[in-house]
Structures are given as C-alpha cells and as structure tokens.
Amino acid sequence: MTAVETKSQIQPDLTPRKRKSLLPEIITVAALALVFIFLAPALLNLMGQGSRVNQLGRFLALAIAALGIDLIWGYTGMLSLGHGIFFALGGYALAMHLQLQLPAGQIPDFFNLYGVTELPLFWQPFYSLPFTVAAIFIIPTVVAAILGYLVFRNRIRGVYFSILTQAALIVFFNFFNGQQKLINGTNGLKTDTAQFFGALVSDPRNQTVFFVLSVVFLALGYAFCRWLTSGRLGRLLVAIRDDEPRVRFSGYDPTWYKVFVFAVSAGLAGIAGALYTVQSGIITPKAMDIAFSIEMVIWVAVGGRATLVGAALGALIVNFAKTLLSEQYPEFWLFFQGALFLLVVTVLPSGFLGLLSAENVLWLRSRLGLPPKLSTYPSLEEDLEVQHERKNPRN
Amino acid sequence: MLANLLEGLFNGISIGAVLLLAALGLAIVFGLMGVINMAHGELIMLGAYTTFVVQNVFKGLGSPWSDFYILFALIAAFIVTALVGVLLERTVIRFLYGRPLETLLATWGVSLILQQFIRSVSGQFVIGVGLFCALFFGAIAIISRRADYERIQAWAMAILLPLSAAIAFFSSKIAGDAFKLAVTKPWFGTQGVDVTAPKWLRGGLSLGTSTLPYTRLFIIALTIVCLLGIYWFLNKTVWGLRIRSVTQNRGMSACLGIPTQKVDAITFAIGSGLAGVAGVAVALLGSVSSNTGQAYIVDTFMVVVIGGVGKLVGSIMAAGAIGILSYVIGSNAFGPLFSGSPFMTSVVEFFATASMAKVVVFALIVVFLQFRPAGLFPQKGRTVEA
Numbered sequence: 001m002t003a004v005e006t007k008s009q010i011q012p013d014l015t016p017r018k019r020k021s022l023l024p025e026i027i028t029v030a031a032l033a034l035v036f037i038f039l040a041p042a043l044l045n046l047m048g049q050g051s052r053v054n055q056l057g058r059f060l061a062l063a064i065a066a067l068g069i070d071l072i073w074g075y076t077g078m079l080s081l082g083h084g085i086f087f088a089l090g091g092y093a094l095a096m097h098l099q100l101q102l103p104a105g106q107i108p109d110f111f112n113l114y115g116v117t118e119l120p121l122f123w124q125p126f127y128s129l130p131f132t133v134a135a136i137f138i139i140p141t142v143v144a145a146i147l148g149y150l151v152f153r154n155r156i157r158g159v160y161f162s163i164l165t166q167a168a169l170i171v172f173f174n175f176f177n178g179q180q181k182l183i184n185g186t187n188g189l190k191t192d193t194a195q196f197f198g199a200l201v202s203d204p205r206n207q208t209v210f211f212v213l214s215v216v217f218l219a220l221g222y223a224f225c226r227w228l229t230s231g232r233l234g235r236l237l238v239a240i241r242d243d244e245p246r247v248r249f250s251g252y253d254p255t256w257y258k259v260f261v262f263a264v265s266a267g268l269a270g271i272a273g274a275l276y277t278v279q280s281g282i283i284t285p286k287a288m289d290i291a292f293s294i295e296m297v298i299w300v301a302v303g304g305r306a307t308l309v310g311a312a313l314g315a316l317i318v319n320f321a322k323t324l325l326s327e328q329y330p331e332f333w334l335f336f337q338g339a340l341f342l343l344v345v346t347v348l349p350s351g352f353l354g355l356l357s358a359e360n361v362l363w364l365r366s367r368l369g370l371p372p373k374l375s376t377y378p379s380l381e382e383d384l385e386v387q388h389e390r391k392n393p394r395n
Numbered sequence: 396m397l398a399n400l401l402e403g404l405f406n407g408i409s410i411g412a413v414l415l416l417a418a419l420g421l422a423i424v425f426g427l428m429g430v431i432n433m434a435h436g437e438l439i440m441l442g443a444y445t446t447f448v449v450q451n452v453f454k455g456l457g458s459p460w461s462d463f464y465i466l467f468a469l470i471a472a473f474i475v476t477a478l479v480g481v482l483l484e485r486t487v488i489r490f491l492y493g494r495p496l497e498t499l500l501a502t503w504g505v506s507l508i509l510q511q512f513i514r515s516v517s518g519q520f521v522i523g524v525g526l527f528c529a530l531f532f533g534a535i536a537i538i539s540r541r542a543d544y545e546r547i548q549a550w551a552m553a554i555l556l557p558l559s560a561a562i563a564f565f566s567s568k569i570a571g572d573a574f575k576l577a578v579t580k581p582w583f584g585t586q587g588v589d590v591t592a593p594k595w596l597r598g599g600l601s602l603g604t605s606t607l608p609y610t611r612l613f614i615i616a617l618t619i620v621c622l623l624g625i626y627w628f629l630n631k632t633v634w635g636l637r638i639r640s641v642t643q644n645r646g647m648s649a650c651l652g653i654p655t656q657k658v659d660a661i662t663f664a665i666g667s668g669l670a671g672v673a674g675v676a677v678a679l680l681g682s683v684s685s686n687t688g689q690a691y692i693v694d695t696f697m698v699v700v701i702g703g704v705g706k707l708v709g710s711i712m713a714a715g716a717i718g719i720l721s722y723v724i725g726s727n728a729f730g731p732l733f734s735g736s737p738f739m740t741s742v743v744e745f746f747a748t749a750s751m752a753k754v755v756v757f758a759l760i761v762v763f764l765q766f767r768p769a770g771l772f773p774q775k776g777r778t779v780e781a
Contacts, residue, residue: 079496150761154768159431159495163696164761170693171757174750290689294503301500334511341504345497346490 025226033219036060037212057211058279059319060218065272066299066315067221067308068265073297074305075229076261077241078157082165083269084293085172086140090270091277091287092176092183093139096123097132098194098201098278110184120182136274137267144266148259157244166290173288188284191277201278214275218312221268225308228264237261238306298337301344304351314351402605403723409611411718412618413680416673417691418698418710419625420666426704426774427642427662429495430488433502435695436688437509438667441479442472442674443683444513447588462593465675469617472671480667484660506688513685514585518578523567530559587684596679614676621672626707628665638662642704643774697760703770712771717756725752 041053065087072078099108100123107119125131151164177186192202199206228234239247240254247254277283286292295318303314318340326333348354421435432438446468453464483505491498534555538544571579592610599606629635640648641658649655677687697717702709727747746755767773 077496079499150765154764156764156768159425159429159499160700162496162499163431163693163700164764167693167697167757167760171754174753178748178750290693291507294500297500331511331515334507338504338506338508338511341507342487342501345501345504346487349497 026223029219029222033215036215041208041211053211054207054279055320055323057207057214058276059316060211060214061272061275061279062296062299062319063272063312063315064214064218064221064275065269065296066303066311067218067225068268068272069296070300070305070308070311071225071228071237071268072261072265074300074307074311075234075237075241076258078258078262079162079297080165080262080265081162081290081293081297082169083266083296084169084288084290086144086266086269087273087276087292087296088172088176088283088285088287089140089143090136090273091283092189092273093126093132093135093270094274095189095191095277095283096126096183097129098191098196099189100127101195110187111181114181116181122182137270140270140273141263141267145259145263148262149255152255152258152262166293169288169290169293173285176288177285186285188282188286190282192281196278202281207279210275210278214279217271217275221271222308222312225268229308233257295337298341298344300351302340302351304353307351307353310351310353313353317352398603398605401602403726404719405607405611406726407719407722408715409615409718410722411715412611412615413673413676414691414694414698414718415711415714416614416618416621416676417670418695418702418714419621419707420669420673421695422699422702422704422707422710423625423638423669424663424666425699427638428488428492428659430492430498431495431502431696432483432488432666433499433692434483434506434509435667435670436690436692437506438476438479438670438688439674439677439691440513440683440685440688441509442476442671443590443678443687444583444588444674445472445475445671446590446675446678447583447683450590462595465593465596465679468678469672469675472675473668474671476671476674477664477668480670481660481664483667484663488663489656489659510685510688513583515581516583517581518574519567519571522570522578523563526566527559527563530562531555534559583685585685587682589682590678592679610679614679617672617676621669622707622711625665625669629707634658634661697757701760701763701770703767703772704774706772709770709772720756720759721749721752724755725749 036056040056044050044052044056065083068086069080069083072080102108107116111117111119126135147165147168151161156164176183179185183189192200194201196206229237236247236252236257240257244254273283273287299315299318300311301314302318303312304310322333322337325336344351350357417435417439420438421432424430424432446465449468449471450461450464453461453467483502487501487505488498491501535551538547538551541547596609596613599608600612601607627635629639637648637653637658638661640651640653641655645655648658673691677683677691694717698710698713701713701717702711724746725748727743746752
C-alpha cells in the first residue's frame, strides 16, 4: 500500500510548463519578409544596383533549398549530394508548363530541330497550371521517397548514402542531358520568352511577382521547418543523427522518419528550383552538376548547420560572395570556394551562427564588463526552493 | 556472334581495368580509414599531367629515351601523387578522423583547389604562393621558438598573415610586370593537353576481324601488375600486415603497439600513388584537362560500394562487372538477340549510348544493394553499425 502512495506522491507535475511564446518569432519573420518585399528592391534601385534585385530573388529561392538541406543534413545527419535532382525536377516542371503557352496545335520550337512532330505523352498534363503547381513539389517528393525507401530500408547510411545520391544525380543528369527529343537535352528549356498571365515571363511585373513569391515561400518554408523540428519529430531527427542504433533499440523505426525528411527536403528543393528557374530565365541539366549539389551543402555549413536561420543566411552570403568575387576575379572563386570548404569543416564546424554560441556570448559579456549570465539547468531556475536558498545563502 | 562476344568482353574488361586502377587506391583508403577522398579524381588528373610533363622532358632528350618515357612517367606520377596525398593526409584529413561526412566535404574543397591550380598555375603564381609560404611559415617557425609563443600567437598570426600575403602579392605582380608573358603565361591553361603514346604502343593486335589496341592491352597489363604488387604488399610485408590489422580493428591494433598514424599516412600515400598510376593510363586514352578527374569519381565510388571494403577481390569483380555491363548496354552488343520483337529492340536502342548505359547500370546497382547492402565482400564483424 505504501509503495503505491509514494508513487502517487512523486507523480510529476503535469501542468504544462509555460511555453516560450512563438509570437516574437512570428512577428520577426513577418517583418523580415515585409522588409525584403518592400524595402530591399527599393533600396537596391536607389543605389543604382537594379540588377541585384533579380539576384536577390534568385538567392532567396536558393535559400529555400538550403532549408531542405538543413533538415536532412543539419538535423538528421544525412549528407545528400543529390539535391540538384529535385531542384531541377521542380525547375523543369514549371519550365515545361511555360513552354506550352502556345496557340492550340503548336508544339514548342525546339521539337522541330529533332524532327519531333507530336508532343511526347508526358508533356500533356503540363498544359494545366494546377497540375504543374502540384507537380513542382510532388514529383521531387515522390522521387525522393522512392529512392530514400530503397536506400534506407537496407540501413545504407553515412558515406554510402552520400555516394549513392551522387550517383543518382549523375544518372538524372545523363538522362536529361542526353534526351534531346524529349526535353531538349543540353540546351535546356527557356522560360524567358514564354507568356505568363498575359505578359512575358521576363516582364518586370512578372518578375516582381516571382520575387515576392520567393520571399513568401522562404517565410512559409521556414515556418514549416521550424514546426517540424520543434516538436517530437525534431528531437527524433536529432537522435537519429547522433545515435541511430540507439533510436532503433528504443523501439522506433528510423527508416520512415528518414524517408519522410528526405522527401520533405526534396519538395523544398523542387519549389526552390521552380522559383529560381523563372527568375534566371532558363533551366538546363547544369542544375544537376555535381558541384552545384555540393555547393548547397556548403551554404548550410557556412551559415550554421541545425539552425534554420543559418541555412537561409548562408545561402545568401555564399551566393553574393560568389557573384561579387567571380565578377572581379573569376579565377579566384574556385580557390576561395575550396578554402571555404576546408575552413568551415576544420575551423568553424558550426558556421557563422556558431559564433553566437554560449561561450562566445559569455566572452563578449565579460569583455563588455557585464556580469556573466549562467543557467546550467533551466529547471533549477524555476525551483522555488533553489531561489529561496539563493536569496538566503547563509541558511 | 562469338567474335562479337569476345570483342565486347575485351572492351568491357579494358573499361573495367581503368576503373579498377582508379578505384583501387580509393578502396584501400576507404577500407582502412572509412574516408571517401573526393579529391581522388584530381589525383588521377595530377598523374595524367605528370605524364604530360615527363613526356615533354623526354622529348627533349632524343630518340632512345623518348620511346620509353611512359615507364618513367609511371614512377614520376606515383611519386608526385603520393607526396600530394601525404600532404593532404597530414594537413587536413588527420584532423577529421571519425567524421567521414566532414572529410568528404573537406576533400571536395581540396579537389576544387587542385582543379583551379592546374588551370592557373604559372611562373607568377608559383612565385606568389612560394613566397607567401616561405615568409609566413618561416616567420611562424622562428617565432614559435620564443618562450612566450602561446601568449603572442594570436597577434603574430594577425600581423603575419596579411603582411606576408601583401608582400607575396606585390612581388608576384612586379615579377609579372617585369618579365611579362614569360612568367604570366599559364603552364597548362584551361585547354586540354594531349599525351601521345610511344611508338611501340600504337596500332593493335589483330585477331580475326577485330583489333585489340596496344594501349588497351598495356592498361590491362598495368592493372594486373598493380594488383599483384598491392596483393604482395598487403599480404607479404610487415607494413601490409599492419595495414590489414588496422583495417580490421583500429583500437586493438593501437593497443598492440602498431603506429596507426604512420599506417594511415603510408596507406594514404599508396592509395594516392595508385591514383597517379591510373592517371598515366587515363592520359593514354585521350585528351587531359582539369576536369578529367570529375569524370571518374562517381564510377570509382560505385566500384567501392559494390565491391565492399573487405577484400581486393570485391573491387576486381565490381570493376569488371560495371565495365562489361556499361559496354554491353552502351554499344548494344546484344541488339541482334532481340531482333525478334520490335518493342524490345526499341527499348534496347533507347539505352544504347554511353550515358544511358550509366542509367541502367545505376538502376542495377540499386537493385543489387537491396540484396547485398554492404557490397560483395563486406567486412565481417559484430559492430552495431550494420
């Protein structure tokens, strides 16, 4: 009897602990989005850097892909070197729809070059805009889910997973690059000259829409990833990263979580690819270059892995550094990029945001003459007894 | 039909031989350290460029020498790439053991640097980089003798780095202005360079209707020699024994007094050296440019994945299978077999290019991994990491 009583006495307090309010974060993200939509283009135009608006829009689209990479690599610890596939699939889906904006009975110009007179079957559904919009993220998601299932089912992981994704990338590249008759091979699909809602895609009005869409999707993608990683799922993903066998021994099947997160990140890459394509005016198989897919990883690494803000920030920083440097010193960019890979991995493993880590903040506070702010165990701070003892140290 | 089959087999084996030569070093290093070296392709490229340089040097020496430059190129390529490999291991990879994914990214960085290095290396470039290294590391070496080095280290770095960089930059600029094209001209440039096979490797052995090119035969022979050499080294020498024991169990080997660091360095040197030898073979096959290495990395990785890390035999079989499959599918060697049904013919013809053959081979690899996830010859053990 007593045992039961003691048990009921030590029942943990089940009243929910006061949760950190999400409101400040939501307001910050919304404010940042508004700044990007309204202030940034105006400011850049004022500075006479109008062409940079387009670049900013493209890099914001890339930041969406970086969020996906962060989910899969930063949180779950799987290094995918094949996200170019999903990026390109999204881009091609939208580009195919835009190519089909023609008078009835015509087929896109490039088909004539190869003597194709009839539209290939798989182009047909892309006449419809709703289908295309869905395809942009559903096709990459499904492809990733199938590939992921086949790989994760056999507990293939670590370096093997990276190599397999890279091989898959080569395969897709070869397919898109070699099939002139189906999707114009090396030349890729142009979107610049297509009609979209009564104007050219390259029309400033349309471009503004795409810019705004990039910002909105980045914000939405951030919110979605934040939601995914903040709860149980997020903790499970980190657990898979840190010790997968142990997760399995605890009764979870990591396979499905890994398939899920791989598919989600592929969907994000697809959206990024579509937005990037319409803003750069063309999609070619070069989007499935080995180098480009690894570059995506370095954006996340530079910003700070396992921090979503870091991923987006890293994409913007690295890409702007790339355009600025390769405009000035084209031959030095590769040296710089190589050094970046080496430095980030060896010296700065947690990226730029890692500089804001607890230790560095402490160091800064001590330099500024502020008292150190220590909280080793957050639950201790809320304990009334501890607070009482702190106030009356003599007891 | 039989002649076709034999020719297909030969071509497949010769593709496989290059793959195997390229993958051999990778497999040994991966087996020992669990490290995937993304710069392996660039080491192959360095080997190919070394061949080019040796060829030009021997051309200057005249007739009896220039016929046998290829033998010296093999040695030179092995030494050059082995040295680069040791440098890479000692300065980068050593610090990343136990973090295979980070190693992969770091070595990718190295591969980018090597590619650009080949494109832009020139007299001016060498002066700049050499001067910077001499000034910076020389100064650090002098300062590190001081007793209060720990205290002033950060300051010394902060001053020395920009200072030596500035001196190096301006002196290379001055050199460039003074000697003009003599030092600013890139040695190799972005264009590809060509290695011509020596006289005794031109032509081919005619067998019935088909001919077997001597270069291909040479590469197959080279692969066999390398395989025998590695087999002998791993199984009959002291260091081979140590390498095998560290591959099996690093911790236990270290406890028993095997210098694992030295073993790592030696293995990496040998793996890189083999990449250099593969580079000689690659140079014989076609034009060499700074992108050459990229074409080989994925295929060689596949060989390692399929072969498993336990035995050399795995790599041999994997390379042979991939080579033969790619050739057979790519050249449509079995096309006549399907001539009965038009549907099968069109399917087979759809995949009958080198790049579409890769698509099929990859699909087969994924299917294969469903049955043997750890490759043909997995490392046996009782670790949790299945």
